Amino acid sequence: MDGGTDFRILNLNCWGIPYLNLSKLRKERMLDIAEELAKGACDVVCLQEIWSVSDFERLRTACMGKYPYSHYFHSGVIGSGLCVFSKSPIVGAFYHHYSVNGYPHRIFHGDWFGGKMVGLCQILHHGLTINVYVTHFHAEYNHTDKPYHGHRLVQAFEMCQFIEHTGQTSHVNVIAGDFNTEPEEIGYKLITKLLEMKDSWTTQTCIQDACDGSTSDVPSNSFTKPSASIRFPKGKRIDYVMYQVNDECDIECLESSVTMGRVPGKDYNFSDHEAVDAKLKIHKKEKKPLPEFDEKSSSECIQVLEDVIGDIKTGHDNLKTVQLWTRIGLIISLSLCLLWFIPHFDKIKLVALVLATLGVSYMFVMATVGIRMERKAYTECINNMTLKLNSLKRERKS
Structure with missing residues (x-):
């Protein structure tokens, strides 16, 4: 087995709704996010809720020095909100638009207009073909009744099918996004069991004693509502970086951390979500082992x-x-x-x-x-x- 190839990926839901001031301090935060990403700490960055193409263009311009390759997925009425930035060449892109995604008459839920989907960017990284998938499932809105539970399950299964049929020739498949699904829910189990996806947070070799991986409704987040802090005193873990390998490679997660909380020197956060930063090590195998039935x-x-x-x-x-x-x-x-x-x-x-x-x-x-x-x-x-x-x-x- 070789010495391995490092691959670091960051995922963040940017909360960038450009209408009716629904996303507080959006313009200021987009500048802060651009400045942070321009440091170029990761190999790939996956973002959700970049609903405005002009916001994407500003991010792309600011990050061009560190991330010369980027792709924005256009879908739905106002766009998918999904985009990918990469240091290594993006050699192909494709997407699947989810067949169910809320209702148009629920205007303030908005998901129907957003064109939720799973996007694929095929990246050539140091001789490895890495399929990077980015997605954003339908929001929950009501934690008790869960009116869109069925929609998220359909989206999770369609994502699994999309990855299964497009990821067979890659060395590694990585999925990053806001699943709006917690680890104990059936949708999470569907993804991790059906695709045998590994959750970077639970498989990392570096133990995070001071954090439980929560990325949404985190009490310390400046945009978290008081009612959410009461209902979810530790926040919710709904944003993920997961990975899957084929028979040619082994992969280990060296570290997965929650980052991009409070903007340095400011009294507000980068977003109402926290980012997930995963450091992976990819090893090519010398031989292809015969798959064993489990x-x-x-x-x-x-x-x-x-x-x-x-x-x-x-x-x-x-x-x-x-x-x-x-x-x-x-x-x-x-x-x-x-x-x-x-x-x-x-x-x-x-x-x-x-x-x-x-x-x-x-x-x-x-x-x-x-x-x-x-x-x-x-x-x-x-x-x-x-x-x-x-x-x-x-x-x-x-």
């Missing part, structure tokens, strides 16, 4: 898939309720049209007509297109998972 790992993967299929079926069944409320909304919208026949009250009639037109249009589209698309996405995901599940069961029997 009974325990296979059983765990089968169990996780069965649990995820059950959760997604629940989301599929819940569409009946959504469809019912959509029909009720359509009836109410049509009823507003009756106000047009009330004598006088011209202003009321005009408002009623506008609301009725908007309501009927939206409810009709949701009833005929939106819900049907979501149902088909759930069905396709369940079918694909079932194929994978049956394959694993056959492999275990043989």
